[in-house]
Amino acid sequence: MPERPSITDLENLVAALPADEQARFARLFHVSTTIGSLNPPPSMEPWIEKFFGSVDAVRSQKIVKVTNRVTWEGALFNELRARRPMEAKGTGDLHKLILENVGDPFCKPLEGTPADSFGRAQGAHTITASNIAKYDGYHGVAIFDEHDPLAFTAAGVGDAMDTALAWAHQAHAEDARARYFLLMWNCLWKSGASIIHGHAQMTLTRDMHYAKVEHLRRAALAYRAQHGTSYFDDLYSVHQSLGLAFSLPGVRVLAYLTPVKEKETLILGQTLDETLKATIYHVLRTLVDGLGVTSFNLAIYLPPLVPVAGEDWNGFPILVRIVDRGDPNNKTADIGAMELYAASVIASDPFRLAETLRAAFSRAC
Numbered sequence: 001m002p003e004r005p006s007i008t009d010l011e012n013l014v015a016a017l018p019a020d021e022q023a024r025f026a027r028l029f030h031v032s033t034t035i036g037s038l039n040p041p042p043s044m045e046p047w048i049e050k051f052f053g054s055v056d057a058v059r060s061q062k063i064v065k066v067t068n069r070v071t072w073e074g075a076l077f078n079e080l081r082a083r084r085p086m087e088a089k090g091t092g093d094l095h096k097l098i099l100e101n102v103g104d105p106f107c108k109p110l111e112g113t114p115a116d117s118f119g120r121a122q123g124a125h126t127i128t129a130s131n132i133a134k135y136d137g138y139h140g141v142a143i144f145d146e147h148d149p150l151a152f153t154a155a156g157v158g159d160a161m162d163t164a165l166a167w168a169h170q171a172h173a174e175d176a177r178a179r180y181f182l183l184m185w186n187c188l189w190k191s192g193a194s195i196i197h198g199h200a201q202m203t204l205t206r207d208m209h210y211a212k213v214e215h216l217r218r219a220a221l222a223y224r225a226q227h228g229t230s231y232f233d234d235l236y237s238v239h240q241s242l243g244l245a246f247s248l249p250g251v252r253v254l255a256y257l258t259p260v261k262e263k264e265t266l267i268l269g270q271t272l273d274e275t276l277k278a279t280i281y282h283v284l285r286t287l288v289d290g291l292g293v294t295s296f297n298l299a300i301y302l303p304p305l306v307p308v309a310g311e312d313w314n315g316f317p318i319l320v321r322i323v324d325r326g327d328p329n330n331k332t333a334d335i336g337a338m339e340l341y342a343a344s345v346i347a348s349d350p351f352r353l354a355e356t357l358r359a360a361f362s363r364a365c
Helices: 007-015 019-028 042-052 055-059 079-083 094-100 154-174 211-227 231-241 274-291 337-341 350-364
Strands: 029-037 060-068 074-077 126-130 138-144 178-187 199-206 245-248 251-255 265-269 296-301 318-324 344-346
Touching (some): 007 019, 007 029, 007 060, 019 231, 042 055, 055 060, 126 154, 138 154, 154 178, 154 274, 231 245, 337 344
Antiparallel strands (some): 126 138, 245 251, 265 318, 296 318
């Protein structure tokens, strides 16, 4: 393996693996590489050099397409896209904007937010509210006591998750049919958050899990039936063999090869215990402090709160997905028709993400 591997070398990196690891990779992923070529007119050269460094950088562009054969997620990697000029760029001071918004309804949640029909759950740093415009019958908000959504602490992150889970159990006690729990954290408006104040959201739904969670469950079951092994174990092993994953006691961390968007990190655990909560915190702090992420989405997939007859959740982990949503001052959306209807277009390199995460966890431990 090269001293500093890159996503652009993925085909060669896979070819250098032992035969059994190549076979496992091929069960899960398909990879192909192409070259995009263009011939700019001389009049464009100064503009190209300003934004892309050199004309040669754009004349011949290496693009790597990775497809997950099990889940049918796909990504097209071209690091040159990170250097595209953004003409719809704002100039706001993000920290100033956050501070100017102190005093919003979440700053006084007992006065500014409604309670759910069963009341509220409250932790040391978090209190829940009922979402005013709901996704589902049970849709709540876990409001942090810290206004600045980027000033989160380990204690605050852990408490938010504990409080959200307590909310789910309260909702389930009111309605036994509601048993599929989803925890989400949209940080700042670029991620879809409508209120700046730090908060997560949670839902508890009936009948079956949300479509993407259920799709993953069924895909993993089909994989196990076909290959006699766990999809999630093989997913980790493929990433580990390429240097894209590492483990802690009971927790596995992956820089995902088919990210939905930039810098997507997967965390796999068995229970929402202190190790998993601490890992989530350290990944988030590394993204924010080490990689300059200022807006992100986080989602936690969990099996149902109670067993469901006829549904096989054996081997399905607690799965955390975290993705960078870009600069909040950039008015250009990071998701377009390609992401909605084809495959994700990615400018960041998962090998650099894995490198940064591994170094951060080495220091923390």
